[in-house]
Amino acid sequence: MIKLLKNRQIALSLIILGGLIFMAIFAGFLAPYDYTEKNLQNRLQPPSSHHLFGTDNLGRDILTMVMYGSRASLLVGFVVVSISLAIGVTLGVLAGYYGGWLDEIIMRLTDSFLAFPSMFLALAITAFLGQGMENMMLALVAVEWTVFARVARGSTLDVKTKGYVRASRWIGASNAYVMVKHVLPNIISPVLIMASLGIGNVILAAAGLSFLGLGVQPSTPEWGAMLNAGRTYFTTAPWLMLFPGLFIMITVLAFNYFGDGLRDALDQKMKNIELEGRF
Amino acid sequence: MLKADNLHYVYTSGLIKIVKKTAVCGVDIEFCPGETVAIVGESGCGKSTLAKMLVQQLVPVSGEVFFNGMKLTGMSWKNRRKFMGKIQLIPQNPADVVDPRWTVERSVAEPFVICGVFSKEEISANVDALFAEVGLSVEHKTRYPHELSGGELQRVVIARALALKPELLVCDEATSMLDVSVQAFIVMMLKEIQIKRDLSLVFITHDLEAAKAVSDRVLVMYAGEIVEEGTDVFDRPLHPYTRALLDAARYMSLEVVVPEEIGELPDGFSGCPYYRLCRERTDACKKPQKLRDVSGRLVRCWKSK
Amino acid sequence: MSDVLLKVSDVSVTIPTEQGTVHAVDDATFSINKREVFSLIGESGSGKSILGQAIMRLLPPNAMFSGKVELEGMEISALSEKEMQKVRGKTVASIAQNPYLAMNPGIRVGTQVAEPMQAHLGISKEDAKSRTCRALKYFDIIPPEVREREYPFQYSGGMLQRAMVAMGTAADPELIIADEPTKGVDVLKKRNIAAIFQKVASDGCAFLLITHDVGFARAMSDRIAVNYCGQIIEIAEKEPFFKEPLHPYSQALLGAVPERGMHPIPGPSPSMIEVPEGCRFHPRCPHKTDRCLTNPPVVEINGRFVRCWMYA
Numbered sequence: 001m002i003k004l005l006k007n008r009q010i011a012l013s014l015i016i017l018g019g020l021i022f023m024a025i026f027a028g029f030l031a032p033y034d035y036t037e038k039n040l041q042n043r044l045q046p047p048s049s050h051h052l053f054g055t056d057n058l059g060r061d062i063l064t065m066v067m068y069g070s071r072a073s074l075l076v077g078f079v080v081v082s083i084s085l086a087i088g089v090t091l092g093v094l095a096g097y098y099g100g101w102l103d104e105i106i107m108r109l110t111d112s113f114l115a116f117p118s119m120f121l122a123l124a125i126t127a128f129l130g131q132g133m134e135n136m137m138l139a140l141v142a143v144e145w146t147v148f149a150r151v152a153r154g155s156t157l158d159v160k161t162k163g164y165v166r167a168s169r170w171i172g173a174s175n176a177y178v179m180v181k182h183v184l185p186n187i188i189s190p191v192l193i194m195a196s197l198g199i200g201n202v203i204l205a206a207a208g209l210s211f212l213g214l215g216v217q218p219s220t221p222e223w224g225a226m227l228n229a230g231r232t233y234f235t236t237a238p239w240l241m242l243f244p245g246l247f248i249m250i251t252v253l254a255f256n257y258f259g260d261g262l263r264d265a266l267d268q269k270m271k272n273i274e275l276e277g278r279f
Numbered sequence: 280m281l282k283a284d285n286l287h288y289v290y291t292s293g294l295i296k297i298v299k300k301t302a303v304c305g306v307d308i309e310f311c312p313g314e315t316v317a318i319v320g321e322s323g324c325g326k327s328t329l330a331k332m333l334v335q336q337l338v339p340v341s342g343e344v345f346f347n348g349m350k351l352t353g354m355s356w357k358n359r360r361k362f363m364g365k366i367q368l369i370p371q372n373p374a375d376v377v378d379p380r381w382t383v384e385r386s387v388a389e390p391f392v393i394c395g396v397f398s399k400e401e402i403s404a405n406v407d408a409l410f411a412e413v414g415l416s417v418e419h420k421t422r423y424p425h426e427l428s429g430g431e432l433q434r435v436v437i438a439r440a441l442a443l444k445p446e447l448l449v450c451d452e453a454t455s456m457l458d459v460s461v462q463a464f465i466v467m468m469l470k471e472i473q474i475k476r477d478l479s480l481v482f483i484t485h486d487l488e489a490a491k492a493v494s495d496r497v498l499v500m501y502a503g504e505i506v507e508e509g510t511d512v513f514d515r516p517l518h519p520y521t522r523a524l525l526d527a528a529r530y531m532s533l534e535v536v537v538p539e540e541i542g543e544l545p546d547g548f549s550g551c552p553y554y555r556l557c558r559e560r561t562d563a564c565k566k567p568q569k570l571r572d573v574s575g576r577l578v579r580c581w582k583s584k
Numbered sequence: 585m586s587d588v589l590l591k592v593s594d595v596s597v598t599i600p601t602e603q604g605t606v607h608a609v610d611d612a613t614f615s616i617n618k619r620e621v622f623s624l625i626g627e628s629g630s631g632k633s634i635l636g637q638a639i640m641r642l643l644p645p646n647a648m649f650s651g652k653v654e655l656e657g658m659e660i661s662a663l664s665e666k667e668m669q670k671v672r673g674k675t676v677a678s679i680a681q682n683p684y685l686a687m688n689p690g691i692r693v694g695t696q697v698a699e700p701m702q703a704h705l706g707i708s709k710e711d712a713k714s715r716t717c718r719a720l721k722y723f724d725i726i727p728p729e730v731r732e733r734e735y736p737f738q739y740s741g742g743m744l745q746r747a748m749v750a751m752g753t754a755a756d757p758e759l760i761i762a763d764e765p766t767k768g769v770d771v772l773k774k775r776n777i778a779a780i781f782q783k784v785a786s787d788g789c790a791f792l793l794i795t796h797d798v799g800f801a802r803a804m805s806d807r808i809a810v811n812y813c814g815q816i817i818e819i820a821e822k823e824p825f826f827k828e829p830l831h832p833y834s835q836a837l838l839g840a841v842p843e844r845g846m847h848p849i850p851g852p853s854p855s856m857i858e859v860p861e862g863c864r865f866h867p868r869c870p871h872k873t874d875r876c877l878t879n880p881p882v883v884e885i886n887g888r889f890v891r892c893w894m895y896a
Binding site (some may be wrong): 321324428429455457458459460461462463464465467485486487488489491492493523524526527528530 | 627628629744770771773774775777778796798799800803804836837840841842843845846847848850853
Binding site (some may be wrong): 185 | 337376439443
């Protein structure tokens with residue numbers, strides 16, 4: 001674990017992510033204003049010492065809204081990815097481990113989900129279920145779980161043929177035991193990499209859906225919704241879109257950067273194990 | 280103790296054009312308690328497939344395996360479970376059978392955990408005893424497989440195999456990847472454990488000298504069949520193939536053998552599988568050969584007297 | 585002097601790693617004569633492969649090299665990488681362990697065999713082709729005109745092994761370095777490799793066989809060097825060596841082979857990072873005395889070299 005932190009990519013992205021998470025949790029203490037506080041006299045103020053990021057069309061402080069907005073984005077990211085991971089890994093491991101008709105069914109299911117453009121699918125689901133944060137998350141889970149199912153299945157197929165899996169079956173271990181004790185720990189690193197990349201994707205997609213007005217209630221601050229609200233004032237007050245957009249970018253970049261770093265580090269670790277195994 | 284009757288195995292591969300390759304063809308073997316048997320042959324002669332069928336890791340296409348009179352083939356997994364620890368396989372590559380993410384201690388403890396009848400203290404005491412038995416020190420316990428040398432890892436695998444008090448250990452080329460001194464150590468250790476625990480050992484190897492040094496009885500396999508079996512096979516080889524193997528092992532008559540030139544046996548050929556390569560072949564070899572008893576030796580060649 | 589083909593003097597190689605510095609080769613000195621088969625035997629991890637790589641100048645980039653390697657009187661350890669490329673494959677060739685990994689699966693075998701000729705002999709494509717066919721035929725890859733145009737996957741394992749030797753010998757090298765040619769190979773294939781090598785050796789090519797297979801070394805070589813923990817501890821002609829090994833490690837190693845009763849060598853293999861003080865074998869040696877804690881001298885006895893205090 002400490003070795004992972006030695007990787008510069010991981011360390012840098014962890015610092016940024018740590019900052020973002022800290023900001024989201026302590027938004028109530030850190031934010032200079034209340035996000036519901038409207039001040040129509042101060043509307044569309046450019047960034048200044050009073051309002052670092054400026055104010056919006058209702059006179060709300062953008063910095064405050066960005067801070068509170070990170071709550072929604074990160075929450076959506078973590079929740080969606082956790083649920084998708086649980087569903088996807090379970091189905092993927094089952095499909096890969098048992099093979100046969102179970103594999104066929106699960107994989108054809110993921111294929112049919114993947115056959116739609118993901119944004120379109122999410123759009124269709126939210127449109128069908130109605131607007132709202134929960135429905136948006138549901139839609140994103142429906143898109144996201146296939147990624148984990150595929151990765152988990154692929155890795156399981158590989159791990160399944162390994163001698164230690166067969167060896168533990170031959171001393172009488174049950175299938176469930178083997179899946180939990182041997183298969184899961186050995187497929188977890190590619191899954192974790194996909195998860196950290198996935199959070200970035202989900203945040204982006206959530207912002208996109210909110211931008212289209214299908215995400216959170218307009219009253220709650222959210223980066224995508226802020227972008228949407230700022231759209232009309234783009235030419236006169238660009239900071240309305242600039243700052244939420246910038247934070248979406250930083251967050252997604254940090255998660256992707258973290259995922260890439262994790263992949264490099266874990267690959268390197270696996271390579272070392274293989275190399276040392278040769279002597 | 281372990282008895283196999285008329286084992287056959289056929290590998291099937293290919294999706295469109297199905298290719299069938301017979302790996303083991305009508306093998307009968309019997310092992311007695313406390314005995315050491317060596318099975319020798321070139322790579323691809325079916326000796327590993329045979330080993331896997333003996334330890335129930337492969338289901339034979341036809342034929343039966345009996346353990347102490349119990350028929351193992353065709354038994355359900357649940358019923359077979361209690362016999363699983365009794366016949367154990369030591370593979371060629373020990374790194375293959377230990378989980379790379381587990382400490383070796385956990386790997387050795389796994390059989391006890393799966394068995395489910397031991398308490399934590401019993402398991403830890405048993406594991407300590409096993410580590411001592413294979414000559415590994417306490418400091419090895421918390422290491423990961425990649426931190427151990429090949430010889431040490433092989434000892435971990437042996438310790439694990441010994442956990443459920445096996446009666447038969449099948450070593451499939453277990454020492455052929457190791458250096459001579461380590462090989463000697465492992466083989467001597469296995470022999471000691473054999474005496475202490477009254478085990479039967481099966482060494483599957485292509486190293487004829489090692490086979491000769493350790494075994495009471497030798498079986499020579501060629502093309503999925505046993506071609507010769509006896510206690511003094513290497514002192515007095517009767518089958519032409521055994522003689523060719525021995526010559527090769529002693530680097531005698533060094534000339535390049537080009538199997539491609541000799542070609543495959545024609546389809547449907549039912550005679551001696553060694554026919555094409557045999558220097559002593561005659562037309563009579565085109566007839567199927569049976570294992571014959573020649574003064575206490577089983578030989579699959581009509582010529583041997 | 586004119587007989588000496590390869591002269592290795594005081595070669596040391598250290599490789600820094602995360603765990604510490606690996607003393608892979610320490611003070612290696614030996615020479616190989618023309619037309620001689622010289623075996624370097626030792627256990628895996630004793631640094632013998634690194635020594636082979638050091639001679640070919642194919643060490644890992646972080647390895648530290650010191651010493652001198654002379655090939656036909658030319659100091660190849662001082663050559664630039666560009667000049668070394670002219671030597672590699674021409675005067676000294678190496679034969680890899682695994683033919684499946686050594687041959688490029690996407691290139692015709694004939695093209696691969698012809699490659700060293702075209703690179704080093706400066707001959708035309710047609711010439712190279714006919715020479716390739718001759719080489720393939722020489723190693724019983726028939727019919728060469730057809731086989732030459734095939735890809736590695738169409739070859740059987742034994743054929744590929746022979747094609748690889750054909751590739752190594754294509755530019756008529758003076759010396760072939762073969763690293764573990766018999767690792768993981770069964771008796772019949774081992775015999776075949778021995779037969780091919782002997783065929784090449786009888787044409788006047790010298791060999792440096794790096795192997796842990798004592799039987800193979802015995803069948804093939806004229807002289808034997810024993811490597812232990814990065815050091816060459818004994819060099820001797822084959823016959824006297826197998827009759828009466830001098831160094832205690834050589835004795836223990838020969839005692840461990842199945843023909844001589846499989847007596848294991850007591851004690852664990854030494855670490856290559858924290859090498860034992862003095863004689864590197866002393867912690868496992870049955871004849872150790874106090875002087876073994878200081879570096880033993882290399883003693884010459886009847887043309888044999890042994891690094892042990894017992895003979896000083």
